[in-house]
Amino acid sequence: MAEERRSQILQIVRSEGRVRVNDLVNKFNTSAVTIRNDLNELHQRGVVLRSHGGAVLPDRILRESPVTERLKAHAEEKRRIGAMAATLINDGETIILDSGTTTLEIARQLKNKQALQVITNGVNIAAELLDARGVTTFIVGGTVRGESASIIGRSTEDMLEQFSADKLFLSGAGCDPDFGVSGANLEETTVNRAMLRIAREIILVADASKFTMRSMSRIAAFSEIDTVVSDTGLRDEIQAKVRSLGCTLILA
Template sequence: MYATERQQQILDVARANGRVEVKDLADQLDVTPETVRRDLTVLERHGLVRRVHGGAIPVERLGFEPGISDREQVLAGEKERIAKRALDELPAGGSVLIDAGTTTVRLAEMLPQDRELTVITHALPVAMVLATRPGITLHLVGGTVRGRTLAAVGPWALRDLADIHADVAVLGTNGLTVEHGLTTPDLAEAAVKQAIIAASHRVVVLADHTKLGRVDLARVAPLAAVDTLVTDSGVDAAVAAEVEEAGVRVVLS
């Protein structure tokens, strides 16, 4: 097992159980405690866990939300494949609302040069990618910019989105379950995501497998609001089946 795979497994266990212990992880992974401690140090450096005596706690349990630079380094390959597969969900022409997130930025980077689209976004990284792109008519939603996600939120953003009706919305999420639908750590971003959904004819959610089965503080929408979920092949088959039974088309990358 590569170090990155082991670290992802440690993170999955931490998120599922609420914390991890060095000794238990060493036994489960058949590695030395020193190896586990190095892995936890890497995860903490990326802003994903907080070290405590004898183990670590995922930042979600502490009320922390990783910044965009930290999240860009996590599951980069999976996000790349998800974004590439999501291109098939976009119209040949027309309008697309692109949400904030590391996977949606990758999607923006991959938009075909010869496709004419109107893109609306509240995410500064997405806007920076597309601002000079030929064939793209870009509309930037205003508001108060959150430092952690570089996304505009608040009353201005909600007013802008209320005047829009896009063909497709490409949405990111921090958590997705059948019971609680889409969730995210921040209430202001949840409100903007709700407005994006309301402003779109179709909703496509991009989420790597670690987001499925996770619940965060702020509820965005029930799964009934989602048309398609694009995720990676690491998703648990039973979880994917539950999502499909709830009426969402699941696409694996």
């Protein structure tokens, strides 16, 4: 009966694009706990993605949005996350800021740091730090991606291999605790993996909406992440899952 019900739920998701727990409770005359278990099982199989109060089709959120659109999305949460993440940075450190709109918010908080060295593949991040007198910025070379204002390519990876960093501040299109941190562009995620190899501490910065998403290419498993900085909108069950994977969780 469970498999029959799950098959029907999947058909509904594919037909309508999303489902809600309450609607499925009424349709199948069963408990919310049972429906949530069904959706969690379908999520584990990769055929749906859990969202707040239900589930959606994976391909509804795998597509990459242009950076100009992402700047507007969850702007207040990103600002708080950026400010909180900046408190983890000490004068004199060498850090990596991954390209992204949340890491851009970190860059905006670094203007008063001293003897800080920042490595980045974000064109907008390097521009933001132009007037930061106490910060030396290294921007890696390669091909510029207009969609993300990032620099990618084999030469980017080769240049990163010449550095060592105290901390990497990593973002991602998706942050599903079961799948890991993921991105929508394969070349960009390859650059992210090069960053992981040269950093002693990995800090994920992502607003709560990212934790219902799974994108095409995995960057890192949560077991590789030391600290997660998110916002207070992160659901309790996801908080518990992140902590169970060995991450320190900080909510802004």
